[in-house]
Amino acid sequence: MSAFLLNRLFQSIVLLVIVSIIGFTVLNLMPGGPLAQFGLDPGMTQKDVERLAAQLGLNRPLWIQYLDWAWRLMQGDWGHSFRDGSSVLAVIGRHLLATLLLMGTSTALAIAAGTWIGIRGATHRYSLFDYCATVGAMVALSVPTFWFGLIGIYIFTLKLGWVPAGNMYTIGDGSVLDYLHHLILPSMVLSLVHVAIWSRYMRTATLDALSQDFVKTARAKGVRERRILLKHVIGNALLPMITLAGMQLPSILTGALVTETVFTWPGMGRLFLDSLGYSDYPVVMGLLIFSAILVVLGNLIADIVIATVDPRIRLA
């Protein structure tokens, strides 16, 4: 186990270095840069822009900028935002909870609904339910989320007036009920895609398990179908889902770009989009490293959990 972990740690560090180098390079290759927003400001002279570039250290060679950034990161200094001067960790901290709330809720919804739909689809294969679930999943996967979001706002807010048109809470209220009320529409919209993905995987995994020899044996023994399903099928079908859940972990914390924008949700996805728009390099790099660490962690946790629940797999 410890050899496995050491190996993993080494792999992860190599991965993080590669990710950060690619990220840093691509970011800096992007035309414009953080000072482009002042290009049409009549009062900012060329001199002002050059001065700001020097103050931000942008006039140094790229590799020096990278090494400087990486060296500071190793010492625990994630840098400061170009926009407002706050430390990157503080900026991330300000957006993390909002994302956790939205993504946590929608992922929980998606897993619950997806698992149920997937299993039912597999056990009632080619039934009307199965067809509907399949078509529904195709629609959910192919229609862009922002469209669902806007249609949702149009119907449930403007026409029916049931839920608010976005925002995390009413300014001046902010009670638990108020949060929940605001959470309904975005979490539903967001979970649509995940229900679709999850149910498709679950259906396949269940079908896979159903065709295994031990299921046939159980049936031959006369075990009741319900018991077979609960005891033999679902347990086995859930194994690949653990990996999927592990892959899901980063997105729970890094947020949803589009949904957060449509529903004016102050989460990490929107932070990323905004920081990219302003070429706020330190924050974008911080988010990149943060999500890379989460990907590594998510996979690691999934591996460990699988090894724990599935005796056939040994970590070496």
Added chain:
Amino acid sequence: MTKGSATTSSYSRRDALRMMAIGGAAGLIAPNLLGKPAHARTPTKPTGRVIVGLGQEPTVFNPLMAHIEVDDGVHFSVFDALFRIDPQGVIQPNLAVEVPDQKNGGISEDGLKWRIRLRDDVRWHDGKPFSAEDVKFTLELITSPNFRSWRTAGHALVRDITVLSPTEISWRMEEAFAPYLSFLTETFIVPKHILEKEANPNNAAFNQAPVGTGAFKWGKRVAGDHLELVANTEYFGDGPHIERLVFKYIPDLTVLYTQFKSGDIDLVGQPYITPDHYVEAKTLPNRVVTLLPRTSFESFYLNLERPQFKELAVREALYAAIDKEAIIQGLYYGVPTPTETFMPRQSFFFNANLPLHQFDLNRAGKILDQAGWAKGADGIRAKNGVRLSFSNSTTSGDPLREQLQQFLQQTFAQLGVEMKISNLPAAVMWGEFWMQSQFDSVIVGSSYLIGADPDVTNRLHSRSIGAKGGRGSNNAQYANPEVDALLDKGARTFDPEARRAIYSRVQELVRRDLPFLPLYQSNSVEGLKKGINGFVPNGNTRTESWNALAWYWAS
């Protein structure tokens, strides 16, 4: 904006409204905003809350640091400057008790010595008294080498700042520079007693929880969502009348409009309601939707060093071939106002007597014929081996501008002029391509003024051509010795009437020379809930929230 009788020029919201009416801009505001006496029913103590929706998030709260337009609303509310600019473009005292000029002795005859008298009844939000030391500290911080300050133009000329008393300060200018007065209306004063203790003012805690002298105090901020300011009941001026002022960040413009419709926000701030929603917005119940004049000026901008554009006849012909009315009504939903000059119409320096553009394709053809631009075998006009063919660029992904380009492309084609469309992403477009004049022609909208000062040296002086080593953004590479001389003179002249004559002449010359073909002056579609009183638009600032201290809810 002053309460005491100590001031020579007492300026209130009432005055602002009256001036608006006199200024002829009143028609832009719904009558019910002006109909009642605005002062009659202001609450005795600040009550209620106004939520302003913004399409970009304000993040820079130290007003001296590099920032963008949406940050201005916070700065105007939390801080005060020495002066403010009113909707007519007239400078009024704010922290100063009077506006210095050569007549009252505040500015010496040669324009080099400035002396400002300050109010004695101002306190910082933490209770400490405001004094001339704060002004000195602010002006020095702006030019301090390690501080990431915003604009330094003008400030860089200030020398020998001397605090004469807590309410009086003087300095010397390296050269006479009249626009500085206007720059000071956007230079908010920061507290010395807090910032002097900071080792690195760029990352100071103050920048996330600012302390000012303004009508609103810092409340709290939920990053990515909103920030809340609370009434400063100790404010020295008239107001504030609302208890809380909230700036809410809504990144998607359709959602911004939707939340205005649904009532989640009370007032739509930058970038306002999109023109395609203008007609519908006007029909919304319990909402007041009006057009606000902005300083941004949209033009078909030419690179005069290109052989196609060197001849005035070509520029005149192209201008005559632009059907502005069709563009404004057909493409822009009637929102912008046609114009002949870069100077916004709300400016004190606007020249209203410029020759009016007329769309006339036949005349355009005749001008080109007379100038010897004859159609070749390919149907494109040419003269001395130069084909009348050029590219036009703008920010890609801007559907309205792209339609405008196609429209012009078709009209120009009828004239025997070939226009190729070649658009670029914003970051590429407004970088070197723009600053170093690498384009043939561009469709661009931007303000020409710094603050509300008419000095456009940066845009039109031959010294300001970036491609020729200049320091400004005269990217059309326009060079007219008379304009140069006028701009030099204007920057040294302090008397507003004398300056008006100078800049009127500049506008005349630029209208004649057509270094860019004026299209329109931008208006914003402003929306607010019925019941918000005291809202006065001010096209001489960059924000709708420049006077939030005067807002109040009808009781």
